[in-house]
Amino acid sequence: MKIYELTLEQRIKYLLENEYIDQRQADSLLKRQTISKDLADSLSENQIGSFSLPYGFATDFLVNGKDYLVPMTIEEPSVIAAASNGAKRIKHSGGFKTFPSKRIVYGQIVLEKITDIDFEQLEQNSSEIFNFAQNAHPSLLRRGGGIVSLKFNRYDEFTEIELGIDTVDAMGANMVNTILEKTAHKIVELTNDDVLCSILSNSGQGQVITVEARVDFAQLGTKDMTGEQVANRIVQLSSFAQKSVKRAITHNKGIMNGIDAVLLATGNDFRAQEAAAHSFAFESGQYQPFSEWHIEDAQLVGTLKMPIELGSVGGAIRALPMAQLSLAIMKIKDSQELQSVVGAVGLANNLSAIRALVTTGIQTGHMGLQSKSLAVSAGAVGSEIHAVAEKLNQTKDYTIKNAENILKELRE
Numbered sequence: 001m002k003i004y005e006l007t008l009e010q011r012i013k014y015l016l017e018n019e020y021i022d023q024r025q026a027d028s029l030l031k032r033q034t035i036s037k038d039l040a041d042s043l044s045e046n047q048i049g050s051f052s053l054p055y056g057f058a059t060d061f062l063v064n065g066k067d068y069l070v071p072m073t074i075e076e077p078s079v080i081a082a083a084s085n086g087a088k089r090i091k092h093s094g095g096f097k098t099f100p101s102k103r104i105v106y107g108q109i110v111l112e113k114i115t116d117i118d119f120e121q122l123e124q125n126s127s128e129i130f131n132f133a134q135n136a137h138p139s140l141l142r143r144g145g146g147i148v149s150l151k152f153n154r155y156d157e158f159t160e161i162e163l164g165i166d167t168v169d170a171m172g173a174n175m176v177n178t179i180l181e182k183t184a185h186k187i188v189e190l191t192n193d194d195v196l197c198s199i200l201s202n203s204g205q206g207q208v209i210t211v212e213a214r215v216d217f218a219q220l221g222t223k224d225m226t227g228e229q230v231a232n233r234i235v236q237l238s239s240f241a242q243k244s245v246k247r248a249i250t251h252n253k254g255i256m257n258g259i260d261a262v263l264l265a266t267g268n269d270f271r272a273q274e275a276a277a278h279s280f281a282f283e284s285g286q287y288q289p290f291s292e293w294h295i296e297d298a299q300l301v302g303t304l305k306m307p308i309e310l311g312s313v314g315g316a317i318r319a320l321p322m323a324q325l326s327l328a329i330m331k332i333k334d335s336q337e338l339q340s341v342v343g344a345v346g347l348a349n350n351l352s353a354i355r356a357l358v359t360t361g362i363q364t365g366h367m368g369l370q371s372k373s374l375a376v377s378a379g380a381v382g383s384e385i386h387a388v389a390e391k392l393n394q395t396k397d398y399t400i401k402n403a404e405n406i407l408k409e410l411r412e
């Protein structure tokens, strides 16, 4: 039986029997535990409850030779199905290969209206500033991270001291801000200059990953088109996305569908990722797609290149039980491994979306899955959901009115 055909309880049993989770984790999934009042209070202000989203997993991810089930948190019905579908086609042709990056986070200390003499004095003190910053977070050094670069830049009346910091496995925003604020005090001591602000940059320049996937033509065909025809159409659409900004934006949205869902499931800061990703897309001066597809040696070859800003420790990750569960299901060892899986999910979602677009169109699959949520919105419960969804799929009239009418007829 396919995983999507199992009941929720059977899926949890599958995870347990295949040692993705232990009995305690299975029990907490079955009880559908939300976060405690105390934890919610410690994570956010004016808290009055917790907001739930569906939590599931994508299948068939083979990344750098290791098999993964990938937990995803998402309210859009087709995203997990699309990730699994893309991953399966890629798995049959050898899986994903990734080239992750170190986690270099850049931070800025901004000074206003300093004189040329003060600027020279700053540069003369660069070793002292570097060493001070290096010792501002001793545990980071012990973990093999720390300051990797120091630059002084001038923008009109502003001077920027830019630190590049290897945050090892943490997303690093808090760590970097701590280092910057301590270093800013030191700068005031050394130069008497006024510091306007000290803050990390969400530029993902130090966290760019490349993910590659090859797909045999045999994995791409439909009943009306050969795999080679589909591959050629995917290449054409990929090329169009490089020329049309409007298309590139939606191409990238399809990639972010998968990426954000894994970031949410692992307790990561998806806003940071969004900021990093979209500034990278605009790096050349024209908004560009994060991935491109071409044909090589009778295979469709996809490459995704983009920053992926995340951590496998720190922030809310250590506090949120579901984030810990997600990392356990994937058996993640460090942030580079998580970055690789997240990048692979982005590329898998991309393949599924563009293959659907150039063949049957996106709505057949989308609305087929959307029909269940329409049924629930119309008031269907239990076995009614499946019955109403089936009828919606037959009539292909995916409106709430139609769902309500079908439900009414069913209950009569």
Ligand code: NDP
Pocket (backbone or CB within 6 Å): 139, 140, 143, 167, 168, 169, 170, 171, 172, 173, 174, 175, 176, 177, 200, 202, 269, 272, 311, 313, 314, 315, 316
């Ligand atoms: P933390 O403040 O939790 O720092 C990371 C922690 O992880 C440290 O306590 C560190 O311990 C510990 N750690 C354990 N193992 C490792 C390891 N292998 N590598 C690195 N650290 C390790 O979180 P971050 O600094 O990562 O900040 C992330 C949070 O900051 C997110 O919640 C984010 O939303 C938030 N944030 C984001 C901003 C932005 O994006 N602009 C701005 C401000 C906050 P030790 O100290 O012992 O080394």
